[in-house]
Amino acid sequence: MTSTRPLRADAARNRRLLLTAAADEFAERGLDASVADIARRAGVGKGTVFRHFATKDDLIAAIVLDRIDALNAVGEKLLEAADPGAALLEFLTVAAHQRQQRDLSFLQEAGGLTAEVTRVRDEMFQTVHRLVDRARAHGAVRADVTGSDILLLMCAPNYVTSYVRDASPDLWRRYLAIIFDGLRPEGAHPLPHPPPAAP
Amino acid sequence: MTSTRPLRADAARNRRLLLTAAADEFAERGLDASVADIARRAGVGKGTVFRHFATKDDLIAAIVLDRIDALNAVGEKLLEAADPGAALLEFLTVAAHQRQQRDLSFLQEAGGLTAEVTRVRDEMFQTVHRLVDRARAHGAVRADVTGSDILLLMCAPNYVTSYVRDASPDLWRRYLAIIFDGLRPEGAHPLPHPPPAAP
């Protein structure tokens, strides 16, 4: 299918430079960082960006792919941990920590829904479902929460702290702890709405 | 200070039309809904928009002001409720419900930080702090959460459900319930980080 000969040495270097420059630029300026600025930051011409990524959306998709892949790898390793409850909490901690360093959540929504992104994302979703199933079977989370619930709540700690000016870089830990307490079996009240089918 | 004579009848009508048209347009298209589209939706010329609101940001600020004011009014009424715990939950429910109908959260961040917006927003913050203090004193929420915590967590239910395609319009209730369970005294674990000073 994609039987592509290896990139020329300089091209491969530029591709890597572009990906990190773009991630930095997006993290700083948000979704509408301009392609021209990204090129300047990477030290290449604007045309070079479009040689590697046909559109701005393709560039976004490539960044998103890397991140989801890395997170999935962490999740799969944690599936073999001894304590399923601690493993789930650790996964959420790593996810939030990754996101704290560079918040690229908005990229997910706009643009980057390639076939390949969808594939890798679904793999990651499966991994999380497995982590949650193990934790629930072990009694570490309440019986009425699902993998989908955790996938949605996963991003909340970073989101809420993003409203605080000059926040401590570890503030997200506080809200992860509160939300995780809400996921525990002790003192759980019945939920007023069924979980979504989707993710 | 702002001793402004009353608007002409048609001008007042157009102003109201513009505010609702803009709110609808922003809710549908997001932050970069164009001023031209807003004018078209309101049935007026583009120039009229800038007669009423000097810049796009001023328009945003006017919308934000309305919403925060409405929410604050609800909060103040709930300060007199019999059950402080139920009052806090009711406030969070109303806030999330308002936001579910039209999500304009992004407006807050970009543009709309006028002096007047800041003033009304701080009033609303005070109201929430009072609601939380009453609930804590009543034993309805854990001792280690503050008004600032609730102000941050307030928006989380809508945020997390925004990721679900074709979600039930009431799905946010599920996540408000989970998070509120995390705020209760029963089964609370110590929090790993102090609350922020800011909001």
Place this chain on the structure above:
DNA sequence: CAATAAGCGGACCGGGCGGTCAACTTGTTA
């Protein structure tokens, strides 16, 4: 080292944006 194609760069293009303005219309008032 010579030949070749892969990669590079930046001037350039069309389009849509926020914002301006001067000619025109209309509500208000005495």
Place this chain on the structure above:
DNA sequence: TAACAAGTTGACCGCCCGGTCCGCTTATTG
């Protein structure tokens, strides 16, 4: 109802964006 100020309008401006294109440079290969 006459006269004026207040309000309206849409063509227009400058700007910046994503994306194109073609002449030039350079890594690779036999």
